[in-house]
Amino acid sequence: MFKNMATKRKHVVAATEEITDNSADILNKHASDDGRDDEGFSDTTDSEESVYSGLEDEEDTSDEEPEDESDEENEDRDADGRSEGEGVAPRDETESTPSGSAAADQVPQTDEYEHDSSDEEDIRNTVGNIPMEWYREYPHIGYDILGRRLIKPKKGDELDEFLNKVDDPDYWRTVTNKLTGQNVVLSKEDLDLINNIQRSRNPMGSETMFQPWIEYFTNETMIHPVTAHPAQKRSFIPSKWEKLKVGQMVHAIKMGWMKPPKVPDSDEEEKEEPEEEQPTYFNIWKDDEEPEITRRYRQHIPAPKMSLPGHEESYNPPSEYLLTEDEEKKWQEQEPEDRRLKFLPQKYSSLRLVPGFARFIQERFERCLDLYLCPRQKKIRMNVNPEDLIPKLPKPKELQPFPTTQSVIYRGHEGIVRCISVEPSGQWLASGCDDKTVRLWEVATGRCMKTLQMGEKVKSLAWNPNPALCLVAVVLEQSVVVVNPGLGDKLIVSNTDTVVAAFQPPQEEAAGKKVPVEWELCTGKEHQSGFRLRMKHPKEVSYVTWHGKGDYLATVMPKGDSMSVLIHQLSKRRSQNPFSKSKGLVQKVAFHPIRPYLFVATQRYVRVYNLLKQELTKKLMTNCKWVSSMAVHPGGDNVIVGSYDSRLSWFDLDLSTKPYNTLRHHKKAIRQVCYHRKYPLFASASDDGSLIVCHGMVYNDLLQNPLIVPVKVLKGHVTTGGLSVLDCEFHPTQPWVFSSGADATIRLYT
Template identity: 60%
Template sequence: MWVDKSTDMDQGERTVKGHASAHSVLWLEPKHNPTRSTSRLNVEARSDVRNTVGNIPMEWYQDYPHIGYDLDGKKIFKPIRNKDELDEFLDKMENPDYWRTVHDKTTASDIRLSDEQVDLVHRLQKGQFGDASFNEYEIHSCSSGPIVSKMVHAIKMGWIKPRKPKETTPQYYDLWAKEDPNAILGRHKMHVPAPKMRLPGHEESYNPPPEYLLTEEERLAWEQQDPEDRKLPFLPQKHSCLRAVPAFSRFIHERFERCLDLYLCPRQRKMRVNVNPEDLIPKLPKPKDLQPFPTTMSLVYRGHTSLVRSISASPTGQWLVSGSDDCTVRFWEVNTGRCLKTLEVGGAVKGVAWNPNPAVCLVAVCFESTVLLLNPALGDRLVVGATDQLITSYEPPEEDKEQAVTWALSEGPEHDKGHRLTLTHPKGVKQVVWHGKGDYLSSVMPDNTSNLQVLIHQVSKRRTQNPFRKNKGLVQCVSFHPLRPYFFVATQRCVRVYNLIKQELTKKLTANCKWISSMAIHPGGDNLICGSYDCRLAWFDLDLSTKPYKMLRHHKKALRGVAYHKHYPLFASGADDGSVIVCHGMVYNDLLQNPLIVPVKVLRGHQITHDLGVLDVTFHPTQPWVFSSGADATIRLFT
């Protein structure tokens, strides 16, 4: 029969509180059952995990890991509850059932109330009966006997016995088993057997032969050796009988080492990937297959008395111009190394640039705040005469004479020296560079406080314009695109590319360098190299990304100059370490194929003076030769 707690439970609940749960449901079999040989009362109780310590305050268990004991006398441990005030607040905001969750101190757990339990709480708060179907005007009679007396009788008769824990035999498995499918390595084909111990030899016998016993000298040598250098980890000893053998002192230590062997030994064979280190290196062609490129220092141009900051070759490759801090500009014959002309200017020369147009014989020289346009009168007389006629034939109108730069036509003794035009700038000029057609010239005046950092001059009309209203950063160098109307402006950290026709910024190249020192444009116009003072050379592919395609760190000191060859796939860089590094840089017409960059030669010859080495490099326009100027007041030709 079923006996519920609703009948006769009020009287016995206080008595059995320490032994059974108030919510237990009991199944009582009849006492006299003729069909069974052993008639007894089977009581099965489904009790919840409840603290059965009675009315003892829970504060007494505050410092203990348990909160009471169950029917078998085992401790009821506290459930883990690691909630602080922040967790409570988040739970209150996010948990939709927070309002119906209560904390049970007896079990230290959170209990979610069901709808029936919530309804019961509401009825009790209103002062009503807990049972919704209870009729308060109906009288009930207790007809059944007390359930507690029946339970006491069942305990006395032995029908209710305390539950015994199930005896579970410990299961062991062989760690090194090969056939057992339940083992760790049972399903692995590549099995490594357990390492076997070395079998004992004659020296480990209690009565070893005399030749295995150590002499006094061998024993002393054995004691002085390190444990890992000894052939035997013990000293062989001889005993008269087996009873005289003492206990093994290293027994526990030896067993421990054996356990380590079994534990640390790999249990599965791993196939190593045999990779040839040479396969990890990218396949680059040999330097001898990339010839021609400069390999030998052929000529040294001597004559300057101070460091040579800038050099430039004529379009025909027959002449070379150099500017130095000794306030002179020298013109050299390339093949012989002979100085043809020496012109003195009013300050240290910062930059020189030969006009790239073969039909114009002009050289731009910048020093202090002046830019001079010189006609060296070298080469074809017709070209020299046409150049002078081009300069003197134009007369600027009155409204164009007021500009940021003052244009002056040289006359008298200065004209005889080769001076043709003088451009007076408001501040010091650092660099001059020509456009490919030879009519436009750009000058750089680095100054953060002024917007006149970059100026573009037109020689044929003697006109100057400021292309930028505001310069973003300190301008280091500029360059014209060889084919398109693009203008490159390099600041300390980036290179900006402007479209001169649309008058807008096309792209911004991030060099990932601290300070850009020099810049060169590939003759094809799609690639760019930048040298920096932090020993890096950045190669940009303008069609690929605004970040460097390749970063080269071949130099050990600051880079001062970089240059491309006009016809050969070569580029060079000079640095303060006194070396010029020539690299093979092949650019393909196929846009899907990346440029091939291979260092081919390190050229040395310049002496480091005042911590400065090579200051400028430039290539011969037609031959695979490179010129370099250094702080040692020399110019060197490598062929």
């Protein structure tokens, strides 16, 4: 039965492909001369067709035979020394061809269903599932299982086709098998099968849909019944879940979201001849075009597929997949749900030594539990190209100028050079070192112009930004010294001394008012060396910075508690404490270049205070463990913060209090960050021995974000005692950068 069903299925597929809208030409074919005579034998006009594995051909009405076929076959015979078909004697071109009953005697009749089976396709033509149009220009149609060519059956012209259409009563039900070129006459059962498929009915008919009921249990009352439990409640109460589901579907039908399928009228009489019926077509890709609302009501979510086995599941895995004794012991101590592998990889020399899987039944049971107990949910995945997520940055060559080459090395210090500062015109450079000296250098030549003995280690220094004054503030242990280096224009140097000496002390202050800083005027040898003022602090001072106008400077005392930040006025020689309470361990301070704002950086936060209103304006979240340095953009709307955990955070004050961008290019702690006054550049110095220069363009358009692009990594300093580059600063007018390091050198990159 299965054999016949498989054979019918093949003919039905061939028949349905050739059905057209015209009922008279439902099963029309192009040109096929294969048929059967009344006696059931086929007439072959050429013995070479016997090579075609027993396929019958109709008698051809034309007497012409292509010479190409015979020539090609003769070449094959000459090459092989025999004919293509086994058991078939070679034949000369001039040999006469038997016909009629003589041909039937020579060619045995074979069953065309001989090679059919219920689980495999037709093996007479082994070309596979390919377009048969590829053999259109060839004399053969494929190859059999032995590799021999299958010669195409002869075809007649249009006149023969018309005569067959008129004379043959079974012409309308004859189809052509594309794989073999055979003509097959469909039986009544095949036609019924096609009609049932077109009408969306059971292909085999409704007679075999329901099998006869077999009463395994009798309806008579038994003394000892098989099951004596009472009927369950769910057996006679409607299901609530089905009620909800049906209610949803009814509501969808009412709203027009779901349309029920059209049921054909059962009272309609079936017509005997299929050519009079209108063909019905079905879209087999209907599920893909189904609206989302209908899919949601169906709620069919396929089960997730199991992951494919890897190398560790092999019976002879590589050595790197095998667990060591420590790893195996650790695997045994873990909970089953915490284990990365559900089994221990083992190695066997051959497959026959592999035992059965001990956890097979348990694993299958857990898989079944997952399939019907675990809830499923559809998640929409976005197919995004990872390259599209990366912003398209300009090339570094397009962002020039920026420093690229080490040009000058300033040598002379004998210890760690902790701080540097450039004169506002860019002609002179000041540096402070642990050898208790401050050296003044000429930038262009690298010559040391003056050396000042400070008596204590220099922790920080800053050149006055006012070009009309020639002053440098130097931080020692507990004091800040204001020095006149005496370099540059002599008129500016003399005017600076005049401004410092023109101070007149005010009247005595009210009693009880605490003065946090003591101001002293330097005299004698200190005055001759260039010292002008000394400000003594109660605690150690770590940092000093000037206001843009050059009259105010701020100092940082990390251990000063409420006096951690002090602001000093040079012209009036007074100091004030802007804060009454300590907000944390202060690291750096900076003045806003335009507005009366003060930036105070603690270990994890940067607070922005309005000095006029005396209130907190913003609190920036650095997302760092320990802030080491801070710099304010010349425009005042952007701030960069460096930290000891190798992070550089860029803040846009108009955008958010969180970092706009975080750079992690350094491998060790960042010691200093700085902005260029004119060019869109900023740099960061780190203990990994590198100085990274980045392009940071800030636009006037508030809708356009800043452009941050790393352009150059500068190296040259030698790491000494775990420290490398400690300070960096840009040239005020040129795209140059200075750096000082623990190797007692200062380097200029241009």
